[in-house]
Amino acid sequence: MKQVLNRLLDPLALMTSHWIGALGVFLTTTGGILWLFLLPTMLRGESANPYTGILTFLILPGVFFAGLALIPIGWWFARRSGAARRPDALRHFLIFLGVTTGANLLIGSQFTYRAVRHMESVQFCGQTCHTVMEPEFVAHQNSPHSRVSCTACHIGEGADWFVKSKLSGVRQVFAVVLNTYSKPIPTPVHNLRPARETCEQCHWPQKYGADRLRRIASFADDEANTRSDTVLLMHIGGGEGSSHGPGIHGAHLGDGVVIHYRTGDEKRLSIPYVEVEKNGAKEVYLASGAKREEAEKLPLRTMDCIDCHTRPSHTFELPERAVNTAMDRGAISPALPFVKKQAVELLKASYPNPAEAERQITGRLKDFYKEKYPAIAASKQTAIAQATQSLTGIWKRNVFPAMNVTWGAYPNQIGHTDFPGCFRCHDGEHASQAGNTIQQDCNACHQLLAMEEVKPKILSELGLEESGK
Ligand code: HEC
Ligand code: HEC
Ligand code: HEC
Ligand code: HEC
Ligand code: HEC
Structure with a gap:
């Protein structure tokens, strides 16, 4: 009996005969056992508290795997120091290693799978670093994308961006721990994946085609809060069968069209250089006063969805x-x-x-x-x-x-009244050598059916007049 016990304990003795191995065994078992204690909360679904989430999915697995890595190192040292010279120690150790590795792999794979799943969840992204992400999290909850996960836009499909995002995620976790992040988090996001690869998973250019009626109510500062309405017919375009030529989407992202621009401005507000490639032909528009040689030294960006839709999900209001x-x-x-x-x-x-x-x-x-x-x-x-x-x-x-997020901290560039928006390029002053300009014609992007009118006729014609609240 004693011999059997000895044989069973032999490998353990070997592994732990050097302090590095001992530490490894200690970390692995501690990580594993604590994790087993947390298992019930995981089986009930995502844990309710993001901090238990971090513990279960990041810290304990870290401890567990660090321990696992130390064991062979400890074993190697132990062998060198002579403990392994006993005749059957090696065989026992291999058997022991086989069994424990099996168990460890089982636990380990669960760790990894769960960890990855957890890091994909809106809860992890939005609440783990509660204060940091709170503005984006809250705005996301109130947006048309509240059911779209953070990772659908911020990471998207495919392994390469997954890895990139995890690496930048690690950097961000350090920034939070060391309290070195900026408040507010700067926008635009410079390493965001090109939006066409993410947004077009759900919205593809053939889908948005028809004009869309936009009605914008506004109330005056007087005692009666007098109401007026602006009615716009937006030439969304981009799809088949749109009645106004290429429309907004088609003009920038249609087949055969690519628009690049150059800016030295972190916020992308001043855009001195715009380059349009249409079916192979290239035309360059320069802002008034911009010098071509200087502008060409600035970094080039390919225009995509978020140059207009800066706030598809984190839609803050004024x-x-x-x-x-x-x-x-x-x-x-x-x-x-x-x-x-x-x-x-x-x-x-x-x-x-x-x-x-x-x-x-x-x-x-x-x-x-x-x-x-x-x-x-x-x-x-x-x-x-x-x-x-x-x-x-x-x-x-x-x-x-x-x-430090307050009114207007995150500009929405979809229009031109609150922020420069479309008029960063469409100011009528960006001109090409051939004398063309990026136009500011009031009916190019929308038909102005009514502008801040009290009870506009167009609404009663369409049967959309106000109910008289
Ligand atoms: C529909 C797509 C979409 C979803 C879903 C989404 N985001 Fe974003 N997010 C964006 C875009 C686009 C930007 C960048 C805007 C820019 O660069 O001008 C952004 C920017 C950010 C920024 C940088 C600061 C800022 O506001 O510009 C943070 C932080 C952020 N998102 C966190 C989150 C979190 C957390 C979630 C989930 C709760 C989430 N996002 C979900 C599209 C999305
Ligand atoms: C996983 C799918 C998905 C992804 C990815 C996605 N969206 Fe959406 N988007 C939706 C859904 C669902 C709606 C809501 C449709 C509705 O309310 O009728 C929506 C609505 C919209 C709307 C209309 C909002 C409104 O006010 O009616 C815009 C604009 C939009 N998305 C732009 C984007 C942009 C830009 C991106 C990429 C940064 C993006 N979406 C990524 C699914 C997605
Ligand atoms: C040149 C600016 C611009 C670009 C680039 C752009 N959009 Fe839009 N998009 C708009 C405008 C303007 C509207 C109309 C907004 C409104 O009426 O409130 C719109 C509307 C939409 C809508 C709502 C359509 C509807 O019928 O309600 C969706 C969805 C959308 N865009 C998705 C995208 C996606 C995805 C991309 C990238 C592939 C993209 N947009 C690129 C300017 C742009
Ligand atoms: C980065 C610069 C840039 C921004 C920002 C931009 N545009 Fe444009 N837009 C262009 C250029 C360049 C053209 C001309 C393309 C061509 O030559 O066909 C254009 C063309 C158009 C056209 C076609 C006009 C025509 O002649 O029929 C529409 C509509 C349009 N843009 C709408 C918008 C809207 C709406 C926004 C804001 C939500 C916007 N654009 C923001 C660069 C921009
Ligand atoms: C390059 C495209 C483009 C041009 C040119 C343009 N607009 Fe707009 N306009 C837009 C977009 C996009 C919106 C935002 C629609 C929305 O909020 O969904 C908008 C919104 C508006 C609004 C509503 C503002 C509000 O209260 O929300 C008014 C009014 C308006 N435009 C007037 C004009 C006038 C006047 C001109 C001519 C000087 C003009 N626009 C030229 C694209 C354009």
């Missing part, structure tokens, strides 16, 4: 626009006098944290009606309470003091 949208939906009642003006002022004021924002926004709006419109404060209590809730919600979706 105060005016957010209040207009909420009033249009009835979440803030336009029947409350001066509510537009008050709301925008309250949102623009600065508050140190969400709790304080909620307290002050709620308190100040209520006080305003109590002081200025006591009858309304009494008769429209529910509407006022609802307005304060909407406003607090808007603030919390867009302002994140811990990351």
Whole structure:
């Protein structure tokens, strides 16, 4: 009996006879056993707390594999020092190694599989480094892409980008641990995968074709919050059968068209050089005053989806626009006098944290009606309470003091009214040698059916007039 026990313990003795091997065995068993304890939480699905997630999926596997790597090193040292000269030690060790490696591989593969799965989840990307990613996470939850995983856009299909992203992920984890990351996280993302490889998994150019009607409500600063509407027919284009030539998508991304541009500006706001390749022919447009030789030294970028759709998923709003949208939906009642003006002022004021924002926004709006419109404060209590809730919600979706993210920190370049957007190139002043310009014609991109009109005729013709809230 004692002999059997000895034989079983022999390999262990050998492995642990040098301190490196001992450390290896210790780390491997500790990692493995602790991980087994956490197994039940994993079997219930993704663990609810991202920090247990990090422990289960990153730290414990790290400990486990580090231990595994140390064991053979320890064994090698032990052999050199003579412990292995006992006759059957080697054979016993090999058997032991076979069995333990089998078990380890089983556990290890589970680690890896789970770790990879976990790192793909929206929860891992958005919440692990809670404060850091909070603005993007919250905005993503409120976007048309809330059901699209972070990795679908940030990594996409294929092994090469997967590896690249994991490497840059490791760098980011260090930046967070060492607290060396920038606040806010800078935009645009310079090493983002070319968007056509990710976006076109779901949206392909033949799919967006028809013109699309856009109706934009806005409310004035007066007592009645007078409403007006802008109605645009967007020439989306790009697909088959679009009625206005190539349209917006076709002009930049259609068959045979490639647009490159050069900018020395981190934010890509000033664009001195634009180059269009259309069916083999090349035309270069320079901003007024730009020198070709100098512009040609700047880095070249190929235009893709995110040069216009800068905020497909992390769509932050501006105060005016957010209040207009909420009033249009009835979440803030336009029947409350001066509510537009008050709301925008309250949102623009600065508050140190969400709790304080909620307290002050709620308190100040209520006080305003109590002081200025006591009858309304009494008769429209529910509407006022609802307005304060909407406003607090808007603030919390867009302002994140811990990351220095405030109104306008992340520009949306899809239009030209809030940010330079299309007019970075379409300013009518980017000209080619042949005398062509990148045009600013008001009806090239959209037909302006109404511009800030009160009760525009076009809406009643289309049967879309306002219900009279
Ligand atoms: C629909 C595609 C899409 C999805 C889904 C998506 N992102 Fe993004 N994200 C982008 C694009 C595009 C940019 C870069 C915009 C630019 O470079 O101008 C970006 C930028 C970022 C940035 C840099 C800062 C900024 O706001 O520009 C962070 C951080 C980020 N995303 C995190 C996330 C996280 C976390 C998730 C999941 C909760 C996520 N993203 C989901 C498309 C997406
Ligand atoms: C995994 C699939 C998927 C990927 C990848 C994806 N999208 Fe989307 N996208 C969707 C879905 C689903 C919707 C919602 C459609 C709806 O609401 O009718 C959507 C909606 C949109 C809309 C319309 C939003 C609106 O206001 O109606 C735009 C614009 C858009 N995506 C652009 C992009 C861009 C740019 C990228 C790449 C950075 C991208 N998408 C990547 C699935 C995807
Ligand atoms: C030159 C700028 C530009 C580029 C480049 C661009 N888009 Fe768009 N896209 C727009 C504009 C403008 C709209 C209309 C927005 C609106 O009406 O609010 C739009 C609308 C869309 C829509 C909504 C279509 C609908 O019918 O509602 C989708 C989806 C979309 N784009 C996806 C993409 C994808 C994917 C790419 C890259 C392959 C891309 N876009 C490249 C400017 C662009
Ligand atoms: C990087 C520069 C750049 C940006 C930014 C840009 N465009 Fe363009 N756009 C061009 C160039 C260059 C052409 C001319 C292509 C050609 O010669 O056919 C063009 C052509 C067009 C056309 C076709 C006009 C015609 O003559 O029929 C439309 C429509 C258009 N753009 C819409 C937009 C919209 C909408 C945006 C913003 C969401 C935008 N563009 C942003 C460079 C840009
Ligand atoms: C290069 C393309 C392009 C040109 C040229 C252009 N626009 Fe626009 N315009 C857009 C896009 C894209 C939007 C955003 C639509 C959206 O919000 O979905 C927009 C939005 C608007 C809006 C609505 C603003 C709001 O409140 O949201 C108005 C008004 C407008 N344009 C007027 C004009 C006028 C006037 C001109 C002529 C000087 C013009 N546009 C030229 C592309 C263009």
